[in-house]
Amino acid sequence: MNILILEDELRNYNRLKRMLQSISPKYVVETPITSVTEAIAYLQGDKQPDLILADICLSDGLSFDALNQANTASPIIFTTAYDEYAIKAFKYNSIDYLLKPIVQEELETAINKVNSYNNAFNTDNGLQKILEIIKENTAQYRERFLLPYKDGFKIIWTKDINHIFTENMVARLYLNDGTSEAVSLTMDELEKQLNPKEFFRANRQYIIRVESIQHIENYFNSKLTIHLYGYPKIQIVVSREKAPLLKEWINR
Numbered sequence: 314m315n316i317l318i319l320e321d322e323l324r325n326y327n328r329l330k331r332m333l334q335s336i337s338p339k340y341v342v343e344t345p346i347t348s349v350t351e352a353i354a355y356l357q358g359d360k361q362p363d364l365i366l367a368d369i370c371l372s373d374g375l376s377f378d379a380l381n382q383a384n385t386a387s388p389i390i391f392t393t394a395y396d397e398y399a400i401k402a403f404k405y406n407s408i409d410y411l412l413k414p415i416v417q418e419e420l421e422t423a424i425n426k427v428n429s430y431n432n433a434f435n436t437d438n439g440l441q442k443i444l445e446i447i448k449e450n451t452a453q454y455r456e457r458f459l460l461p462y463k464d465g466f467k468i469i470w471t472k473d474i475n476h477i478f479t480e481n482m483v484a485r486l487y488l489n490d491g492t493s494e495a496v497s498l499t500m501d502e503l504e505k506q507l508n509p510k511e512f513f514r515a516n517r518q519y520i521i522r523v524e525s526i527q528h529i530e531n532y533f534n535s536k537l538t539i540h541l542y543g544y545p546k547i548q549i550v551v552s553r554e555k556a557p558l559l560k561e562w563i564n565r
Contacts (some may be wrong), residue, residue, distance in 0.1 A: 314340050317355070317362035319379070320392070321347040321372040325413070329366060329392075332417045336424065349374040356383030364427060365389045388427045454508040458486065460494050469494055471511070475543055477503060477520040489525070489543055513562050515539060519549045523563060 316333060320326040326345040333340045343362065346352045348371050356379065365387050367376040380389065391410045409423040458469040475489050479500050485493045496503070504514045515521050527540045537556045539549040551559050 314363045315343065316340055316364045316366065317343045317346065317387070319346045319352055319365065319367040319371060319376045321368065321370070325368070325392075329415065329420070332415070332420050335417065336421050346371075348372045349376065349379045352376065352379035353382050356380070356385045356387075361385065362387050364424065367391050369393045390423050390427060455506040458494075458496060460496065467494075471507065471522075474512075474522055475525040476522060476541055476547075476549075477512075479518050487544065491543060509562075510565070513559060515549050515551050515555070515559070521549065526563070529559075 314337070318326055318329055320329065323345065330342045333342055346355055350373060352371070365380075365385070367380065367389055369376055369391060371379075376391075392413060392415060393410055409426050411419055411423060456471055458471075459466050460469060461467075469486055469488070473488050473490075475487050477484055477486055477500070479485070483495055484498060484500055484503060485495050487493045498506070500514070500517070500520065503520060504512070507520065511524075512520050512522055521539060521541065525541045525543075527542045530538045530540070532538045532550060535553040535556060537551040537559060539551060539559075541547055541549070
């Protein structure tokens with residue numbers, strides 16, 4: 314088996330290499346790849362490894378950038394210290410993970426798992442889902458807005474937002490205290506800038522914050538209506554297509 318290790322720390326690479334050769338002397342471990350640039354160049358070449366051990370953080374970026382660009386079909390084991398949310402995603406997609414410091418027995422079990430399921434799962438599909446989750450967990454989302462106020466500015470924190478509503482091409486932040494402020498951003502821009510764990514695009518006019526939801530009612534044709542704390546007159550309709558996404562978002 315030809316194994317490629319994406320790792321920018323030589324000590325970790327050497328430790329992995331010793332473990333691999335202890336598991337099987339037949340394993341051929343390639344020279345370490347320490348950067349995204351090197352990884353892309355290698356994986357876009359003719360030679361493809363039988364297995365990739367990929368640390369998430371490399372010297373010039375994140376390994377999933379390289380894996381995504383290179384579009385490799387090689388099975389991947391991530392070596393990571395990421396939080397439980399990402400780890401659960403790895404397990405769900407049948408691509409294993411190893412927490413540092415890596416234990417040889419766990420490494421051997423992971424390799425056996427990859428070998429057993431090598432032809433049983435779609436690596437590209439699994440990788441894509443993992444990349445989306447990792448990006449979500451590593452992205453930098455907006456925490457506040459700096460808005461004009463009298464002769465200066467005021468700060469609006471995202472934690473104080475109840476919901477966002479757009480009308481006549483103007484988006485307004487509706488706050489928990491009942492006030493509102495206009496922002497010079499489109500709903501699409503706001504959706505991208507706000508943390509998707511906290512905010513959900515309910516429809517074309519509304520973005521809601523999860524802690525603002527008072528209750529949800531079934532509506533006709535499998536739609537849903539959302540009721541918000543502090544805004545009893547508002548009923549936000551969620552389409553039949555988006556209703557399952559809303560439930561999944563809330564139930565994380």
